[in-house]
Amino acid sequence: MGTTAETLLAHLPIAIIVIPLAGAVACFVLPRAARALMAVLGIAGTVASGWLAADVLEHGARGYVVGGWAPPLGIALHADGLAAALVALTAVLMTVCGSLARPRRSGDAFFTSWLFAWAALAVVFLSDDAFNVYVGLELLGIASVALVASPGTRPALHAALRYLAAGLTGSLLYLLGAALLYASEGTLSFAGLEDAGGAPAAAALAFMTVGLLLKCAVFPLHGWLPGAHGCAPAPASAVLSGVVVKSGIYLIWRLWSDTLFGVPADAAANLLGALGVGALLWGAAMAWRAERLKIVIAYSTVSQLGYLVMAVPLLRTAGVEALAGVMLLAAAHAFAKAGCFLAAGAVLARRRSDRLETLAGLVSQMPIAAFALGVGTVSLVGLPPSGGFAGKWLLIQASFAVHAWWWAAVFIAGSLLSAAVLIRALAPAFEAAPADCASRAERAGASEWTALAIALGALALGPLAGPWTSLVTEGSIP
16 A cells, blocks of 8 residues: 555656546537546545645655656656646636636637646646746746637737737747757756756856746736736636746745856845835736726736735745745735636626726625635735735845845735735725615525635635645755
8 A cells, every 4th residue: 555655656747637627628629528537536646636735845855757767868857846836726717716717608619728738838837847837838938828829809819910920029038048958968958957067057148037027927028917817717817827837936035046146146036025025016016007807916916926026036035934925925925816807707797897986885796705805905905914914024024134124124025015006905895885776686606605615725824824835845945
């Protein structure tokens, strides 16, 4: 029995990729059974991802060589605490949000794209090779574009094309950087690049970083994001904001604080931090001007991504302490933003509009959706006892530990900006409903309850900060 369990554990990283990938193929071949396949494979993928996270927490990082062929000919996977945590987070959100998806036609390829995106995220998080990561990024980009375009409306198609152009440009820049690394170092293994240095490595780091900034919509390269997240179906918006943009951020963290740490780029790391400050300010300003609830939430993502980029200079100096904070903040953002997007989708479906002036009476007529939006706001602002508060608190402590108090000031100022923007957006919900729709109150549907459950996950991360940070720092950034 013990040998069987060890064999299964040894193959978990590849299983986490193969389960959604095989599901995507099955959904393409059997489109009318796609919803049932999604449910079964979602549970299987979530169990496998949770098992991997528990194993990494107990026994440390785990590696796997596909087919027994060692690099450079073979494909190596590596699951440290950071990767395992992101894989588990992805599995939970993809399964829960996917259960709410309602494609336009029962036979279209929505679930195929959904499961391809899930498999691609697993490839990005678990790969130990820069080229295999590129393959995962390409698959993720194509699948995400298909999800954005799935409503079939003209705005959705336009947003999908902009997303496609940005994604392809970002991928080409990343690939150019990978080519420079291979030419100068003779390897693309992340483990083999830890001592890389010199001008070629610095140029590669620059190209790869700019490409990833474009793919994850960091200011000022964020232009495609509000339209894509605002036009996509609510479940797709939830995972695009919750985990898809995190893939590029995760790679930036790895490149700057672990893989290419030998490149002398402290000044450039501070420039990335400055871009994070710009994202925080610009995203908040545009969210303040937005008149649709989904667009407010989308621009809030632009702003919140600023925190995750601002952490780059802290990761290079504070190491594990900063990693614990930024990953807690990233997970809390994923749950809070997914809950907000699902609640906004429920409002749009019920009221046929998500314009802010039409939200009057929301608290009395759709209390569960309104509560989900409120709980998500608590974490996004960073109020206790949410995971958003705990993550910012750890980052503030890391800032003072390395005598970089100015980052702490920015984190606090960002919380005040987020509070102003989100309170302004939700204020109409507390107003009395117009007389002509005062009797429209209906029983909350599955999407509203699911939105609330996911948003509460962001709240629960605060009390669970200890186990979560123990996982993400296991075998990760030194």
